[in-house]
Amino acid sequence: MDAMDVLEEDLIAEAVSAIETEVETYVGTHKLTSLIIPFLVTLILIIIGGYLMKKHSLITSNKRSFVICGLQGSGKTNLFHLLTNGKLPILTVSTLEPKSGDLLLNEEFTNHKTFQDIEIIDFPANSKLKNLYLLPYFHDKINEIQGIIYMIDSSNFDTKSCHQVAEDLFEIMNITEGKPNGIDFMIFANKNDLFTSKKTNKIKEMLESEIGKIHQLKLRSLNNVEDTDDDKDNLDIATKDGKFQFQLLDGNVDFAEGNIFKDKYSKIMDWLYEKIVN
Structure with missing residues (x-):
């Protein structure tokens, strides 16, 4: 695993942790059903993944x-x-x-x-x-x-x-x-x-x-x-x-x-x- 892979994993891990915290706080405040949590986390991870793929596309270009x-x-x-x-x-x-x-x-x-x-x-x-x-x-x-x-x-x-x-x-x-x-x-x-x-x-x-x-x-x-x-x-x-x-x-x-x-x-x-x- 190279330095770029480690950097991306660290960024994603930090993002997931922050997202889960924010979503749990939001759910606790607004009393939303627990089914919404995985949906929101997945949606935001897709956005983050798309950004990282675009930013580092030069490294993966064929x-x-x-x-x-x-x-x-x-x-x-x-x-x-x-x-x-x-x-x-x-x-x-x-x-x-x-x-x-x-x-x-x-x-x-x-x-x-x-x-x-x-x-x-x-x-x-x-x-x-x-x-x-x-x-x-x-x-x-x-x-x-x-x-x-x-x-x-x-x-x-x-x-x-x-x-x-x-x-x-x-x-x-x-x-x-x-x-x-x-x-x-x-x-x-x-x-x-x-x-x-x-x-x-x-x-x-x-x-x-x-x-x-x-x-x-x-x-x-x-x-x-x-x-x-x-x-x-x-x-x-x-x-x-x-x-x-x-x-x-x-x-x-x-x-x-x-x-x-x-x-x-x-x-x-x-x-x-x-x-x-x-």
């Missing part, structure tokens, strides 16, 4: 999934709307829980069986919510994930944001590289046409350097403690002569640039279709 993640302000939620609705939302707010939707296909692919049941999932960027939703999803559904799109705001990519992205990718890739052949990534440099934007080759260079530093620190800390499954190092294969390199990972890592706010995201669509076919 569709082939592509995950969108990234830092706040990178444009990931806007990309989610483009890929599922074909247009940008009028207003976006920070994502507080995962959102899923079917990939909106070009007309030429709509009747092809290969392209059916493709799900796009947008995960919250907040670090606490990431630990609540994103990392457990990777652990539980590693075999259903077809690819990961990691969004970067290239117009605001400095040393601080590079470190944040590197920590994110290190944590995610340490999970995905535990799968045979890994999982493919598309690292998309959004807003690349702005004056302050960094090009993908520079972003790649900065990230490899920063992930390498994080990896070395991780190794030093592991040498001082007893190894556990959670501490398993799956990125060692991507380190050569002390330097981390994306090209050495089992999963392919592609870099692309564009601006989703100006309808320049065809490289993402091409990558998605390629991964679906292959």
Whole structure:
């Protein structure tokens, strides 16, 4: 039984206890027949069960999934709307829980069986919510994930944001590289046409350097403690002569640039279709 199952059972148990107490109080006050109690409890449990099933449906989905993640302000939620609705939302707010939707296909692919049941999932960027939703999803559904799109705001990519992205990718890739052949990534440099934007080759260079530093620190800390499954190092294969390199990972890592706010995201669509076919 995993942590999500335990959480659901605890929620249901608490709900049942509260419901029974309230119903007994109500019955005692209004002198209703005891036959009403099981009916009311059953009805409310159905409502609670429906809510929990909807809330955690991402964990039980059988569709082939592509995950969108990234830092706040990178444009990931806007990309989610483009890929599922074909247009940008009028207003976006920070994502507080995962959102899923079917990939909106070009007309030429709509009747092809290969392209059916493709799900796009947008995960919250907040670090606490990431630990609540994103990392457990990777652990539980590693075999259903077809690819990961990691969004970067290239117009605001400095040393601080590079470190944040590197920590994110290190944590995610340490999970995905535990799968045979890994999982493919598309690292998309959004807003690349702005004056302050960094090009993908520079972003790649900065990230490899920063992930390498994080990896070395991780190794030093592991040498001082007893190894556990959670501490398993799956990125060692991507380190050569002390330097981390994306090209050495089992999963392919592609870099692309564009601006989703100006309808320049065809490289993402091409990558998605390629991964679906292959």
